[in-house]
Amino acid sequence: MAETSSPMEIDAAAPPPTALGKVNKGKAPVSDGKSAPWVEKYRPQSLADVAAHRDIVDTIDRLTSENRLPHLLLYGPPGTGKTSTILAVARKLYGSQYQNMILELNASDDRGIDVVRQQIQDFASARSLSFGARPSVKLVLLDEADAMTKDAQFALRRVIEKHTKSTRFALICNNINKIIPALQSRCTRFRFAPLDAAHVRERLQHVIQSEGLDVDDSGLTSLVRLSNGDMRKALNILQSTHMASQHIDEEAVYLCTGNPMPKDIEQITYWLLNETFSDGFRYISDIKVRKGLALVDIIREVTMFVFKIEMPSDVRVKLINDLADIEYRLSFASNDKLQLGALIATFTNARSALVSAVC
Ligand SMILES: Nc1ncnc2c1ncn2[C@@H]1O[C@H](COP(=O)(O)OP(=O)(O)OP(=O)(O)O)[C@@H](O)[C@H]1O
Ligand SMILES: [Mg+2]
Numbered sequence: 001m002a003e004t005s006s007p008m009e010i011d012a013a014a015p016p017p018t019a020l021g022k023v024n025k026g027k028a029p030v031s032d033g034k035s036a037p038w039v040e041k042y043r044p045q046s047l048a049d050v051a052a053h054r055d056i057v058d059t060i061d062r063l064t065s066e067n068r069l070p071h072l073l074l075y076g077p078p079g080t081g082k083t084s085t086i087l088a089v090a091r092k093l094y095g096s097q098y099q100n101m102i103l104e105l106n107a108s109d110d111r112g113i114d115v116v117r118q119q120i121q122d123f124a125s126a127r128s129l130s131f132g133a134r135p136s137v138k139l140v141l142l143d144e145a146d147a148m149t150k151d152a153q154f155a156l157r158r159v160i161e162k163h164t165k166s167t168r169f170a171l172i173c174n175n176i177n178k179i180i181p182a183l184q185s186r187c188t189r190f191r192f193a194p195l196d197a198a199h200v201r202e203r204l205q206h207v208i209q210s211e212g213l214d215v216d217d218s219g220l221t222s223l224v225r226l227s228n229g230d231m232r233k234a235l236n237i238l239q240s241t242h243m244a245s246q247h248i249d250e251e252a253v254y255l256c257t258g259n260p261m262p263k264d265i266e267q268i269t270y271w272l273l274n275e276t277f278s279d280g281f282r283y284i285s286d287i288k289v290r291k292g293l294a295l296v297d298i299i300r301e302v303t304m305f306v307f308k309i310e311m312p313s314d315v316r317v318k319l320i321n322d323l324a325d326i327e328y329r330l331s332f333a334s335n336d337k338l339q340l341g342a343l344i345a346t347f348t349n350a351r352s353a354l355v356s357a358v359c
Contacts (some may be wrong), residue, residue: 038235042207047088051231052199056190057085064089069137071160072170073184076192079232082172083143085192089170090139098310099253101136106143116155118314124163138167145171146178153180160186167180194229204234213242218250226257260293265301269309280344285337295340296330299323302343315353322346 044050047061063069069089074082094101103123105115125185125197142148148156158185160169171181171187195203202226208215215223219241227234240247241256254261263285271280287293303323306316326342 005343036194038207038211038239039232042203042210042235044081044084044088045091047085047092050085050088051203053081053085053192054191056125056192060085060089061092064092069093069168071187072165073169073176073179073187074170074172074178074192074328075174075189078174079195079227079230080195081191081231082164082191085207086141086170086172090141093139094136098134102139103142104141104143111148111152113149113151113155115154116159120159122155124159124167137165140167140169141172142169143172144174146175150180153183157182157186195227195231196229197224200224200229200231200234201321202225203231204238207235207238211242213238213248214246215248219248219253222250222253226259258292258294260291260297260299260301262301264291264293265298265305268298269302269305271345272344273351277344277348280347281340284340284344288340294334295343296327299327299330299343303327311350311354312357315350315357318353319346319350322349 047057047064050057060069060072063152070088074086076082085139090098090102103113103120105119109115123138123140142156145153156169157180169184169187171179176184176189176191201220204220204223207213215238223234223238223241226237237253238248241253243297244256245252251261268284271283275283284298288295288298297329306319306323311319323343323346326339326346329338329342330339
């Protein structure tokens with residue numbers, strides 16, 4: 001069947017039922033009610049709303065306006081706006097026809113070779129209605145594409161080429177290494193880096209204002225810090241802290257997330273550097289229970305703190321290496337008490353090394 005991208009082409013059928021069944025899955029407009037998750041309520045609706053990544057968004061915007069959209073591969077860490085960007089592109093391209101023109105598949109769908117052979121093939125080869133003067137290429141959105149099997153990815157290579165005239169493919173993933181090179185080379189790649197602190201702050205301020213929240217500067221700074229450039233995380237923490245307390249300050253944010261407060265980390269590092277083994281063990285065990293802290297969070301934050309302490313670089317290197325080992329062991333659910341002992345032992349060794357460096 002010959003495919004054409006002529007602007008005024010009126011084709012026989014709307015997308016097949018298989019496609020329609022999957023369209024817009026999980027992206028139904030969320031009610032604006034108080035219970036709505038803010039990550040969805042404040043999902044950027046247009047490309048202009050997407051914070052940060054200005055270069056990428058402007059490029060995609062221009063290509064969309066000029067109707068020259070290539071196959072896209074958006075990758076980067078979670079909560080940086082990849083899905084939001086592509087959904088905004090779809091809205092811009094299709095307006096009210098949005099639901100008929102895109103096939104969205106994500107990791108919750110079967111992602112094996114059968115899906116490529118059936119659903120994606122059917123959708124891509126189904127003829128579509130074109131509206132107005134604008135040629136309507138369809139969009140296949142493969143969110144979380146790194147979860148696709150290798151066989152499915154190999155099968156997709158040919159499908160992409162075969163349907164290039166009528167369909168654009170947008171692949172989204174966190175881990176680009178899991179996408180086979182042949183697919184990467186068929187797409188224009190854009191990397192979505194973690195959002196920088198200023199953009200997270202700005203976007204949070206917008207939500208705070210819209211929701212009329214009482215957030216002080218220490219609270220906002222903590223939200224930005226704990227989000228680590230993940231906007232979804234920032235909004236989720238903001239919303240859960242708001243549910244727990246009306247006034248949002250540093251303490252409320254840290255209490256809500258269970259993360260150790262900076263002053264607790266300072267105190268723990270002080271004990272690690274100055275107390276005897278048994279006292280240090282007792283004090284840290286006590287604060288862990290009292291404040292409900294997880295050892296892995298303590299290790300992560302203490303490691304960051306070690307970067308700020310002045311010490312000979314060989315001591316620092318060994319210390320950080322040992323801390324990384326403890327963190328690794330904790331990820332296999334090893335015994336907390338033993339690992340706390342290892343943490344104190346590591347600092348005891350570092351203290352001896354510091355003393356001999358001075359002598
Ligand atoms: N650049 C951004 N500008 C504004 N809001 C953002 C941005 N990035 C993320 N968000 C917020 O975080 C939520 C999740 O974003 P999105 O689904 O686009 O992330 P993602 O990059 O696709 O993440 P994942 O890799 O986990 O799928 C959005 O609903 C929005 O509220
Ligand atoms: Mg996504």
